[in-house]
Amino acid sequence: MTYNPITKTTNGKNEIIRGLNVTIPYKESMLKICDQLTPEAQAIGAVNTVVIEDNKWIGHNTDVYGFAKSLEPFLPITQNALILGTGGASKAISYTLDALKVPHLFVSRNPQGEYSIPYEKIDGDVLKIISLIINSTPVGTFPDVEDKPNLPYDHLNKNHILYDLVYNPSNTMFMKMGKVKGARVTNGYQMLVHQAEKSWELWND
Structure with missing residues (x-):
C-alpha cells in the first residue's frame, strides 16, 4: 500500500479505507497530519483513531x-x-x-x-x-x-x-x-x- 501525503490517499483508493488506529510512538505526530481534530483529541494533544470522511482525516482519541x-x-x-x-x-x-x-x-x-x-x-x-x-x-x-x-x-x-x-x-x-x-x-x-x-x-x- 502506497500513501500519498499530498492527497492523503492510498493508491487513489481512499474510499475503501474508513479509518485507522494509531499506536505509539505516533499519536502526537498525527496531530499535524489530520485535517481536523475533535475537541477531545485537541485538548488531549494526541490522536489514536482516524476517521476518513470525504477524503478528510479526522483525528479522534478513543483511548x-x-x-x-x-x-x-x-x-x-x-x-x-x-x-x-x-x-x-x-x-x-x-x-x-x-x-x-x-x-x-x-x-x-x-x-x-x-x-x-x-x-x-x-x-x-x-x-x-x-x-x-x-x-x-x-x-x-x-x-x-x-x-x-x-x-x-x-x-x-x-x-x-x-x-x-x-x-x-x-x-x-x-x-x-x-x-x-x-x-x-x-x-x-x-x-x-x-x-x-x-x-x-x-x-x-
Missing part, C-alpha cells in the same frame, strides 16, 4: 473511553495517582483522571513542568499518598519481559493499584512486583478492547 471503561472496576480512586511516562497515551490517561477528579503527577526520566517528577523522587513517603500507578511506557513489553519501571516496589501494599498499559505479556514484571506486595493489578488489554470498539463505532457511524 480516553477505553481507559475510563477499563478503570471502572477499581473506582473510586481514593488518593492520588502517578502516570509513568509522558507520551500520547499518558495524555489520554491524564485527561480521564482530570474528569474523575483524581489528582496526579507524571513521572519521567526527563521531567518538565511542575506536574512532572523524576523516578528518583518516588520513595516510601510518596507512595503512602498514592492509590493508582499507571505505566504508560512500553517498558516490559515482549520481548523485554524482565524489564520494569524503576520504582521502590518494597513500599507497595494492598492499598495500591498497578495498571500496566502493556498487554504483551499479559502478566508483566511491573504487575508481578505489585502482586507480591498485595496490590491489585491489571494490564492494558481491556483498554485496548474498549478503545477498539469505540473506534469501530466511529468508522461505521
Whole structure:
C-alpha cells in the first residue's frame, strides 16, 4: 500500500479505507497530519483513531473511553495517582483522571513542568499518598519481559493499584512486583478492547 501525503490517499483508493488506529510512538505526530481534530483529541494533544470522511482525516482519541471503561472496576480512586511516562497515551490517561477528579503527577526520566517528577523522587513517603500507578511506557513489553519501571516496589501494599498499559505479556514484571506486595493489578488489554470498539463505532457511524 502506497500513501500519498499530498492527497492523503492510498493508491487513489481512499474510499475503501474508513479509518485507522494509531499506536505509539505516533499519536502526537498525527496531530499535524489530520485535517481536523475533535475537541477531545485537541485538548488531549494526541490522536489514536482516524476517521476518513470525504477524503478528510479526522483525528479522534478513543483511548480516553477505553481507559475510563477499563478503570471502572477499581473506582473510586481514593488518593492520588502517578502516570509513568509522558507520551500520547499518558495524555489520554491524564485527561480521564482530570474528569474523575483524581489528582496526579507524571513521572519521567526527563521531567518538565511542575506536574512532572523524576523516578528518583518516588520513595516510601510518596507512595503512602498514592492509590493508582499507571505505566504508560512500553517498558516490559515482549520481548523485554524482565524489564520494569524503576520504582521502590518494597513500599507497595494492598492499598495500591498497578495498571500496566502493556498487554504483551499479559502478566508483566511491573504487575508481578505489585502482586507480591498485595496490590491489585491489571494490564492494558481491556483498554485496548474498549478503545477498539469505540473506534469501530466511529468508522461505521
